[in-house]
Amino acid sequence: MKPTTLEEAVELTKKFTSKPSNEDLLKLYGLYKQATEGDNEGERPGGFDFKAAAKYNSWLSLKGTSKEEAASLYMELVEKLATQHL
Template identity: 35%
Template sequence: MGENIDKREKEFWRYVDIANKMPPQTADNMLIAYAYFKQATEGDNDSDRPQQSSNVIQTFKHDAWKRLEGMPQEEAREKYIATIQELLKISEQEDRLPDELKGSE
């Protein structure tokens, strides 16, 4: 089982690398990916909510991650991978995918 977890974790980090090379995505899709990434790498969000008036983007990011509270990190990794796979398909359909990422699913 440990070998399978290691394999899945490597796959997760491969998709993190792919996500960093993808063309810009919608704010909603970026928030979803961010939340799954944070839950997968850090677990539950126990930080204080930022003052909304001070930094709206940080507040949105905090809230997106907080909504995943209680989700196991392994599940968050799987959902992150599925999210990036879906974004790859969308980017490819819109012909916005760099050549280096074509066929990387």
């Protein structure tokens, strides 16, 4: 199943019957945030909030990527993950 829009891809992830790896979840998060909001301009989370820091870093690693490219990469990743998690 190949999503053709960001919204379709997001809906597809809600149908996964198993949870992707934390690495894949972080990639999805970063790509989604880049696709919907653009570059991460927020404050870095505090030192002991490791989950928030990992999400922040995932999004920050995509700085300079266009929203369109991030959306395309998100859809590609969801399509790949769907073969393993649906």
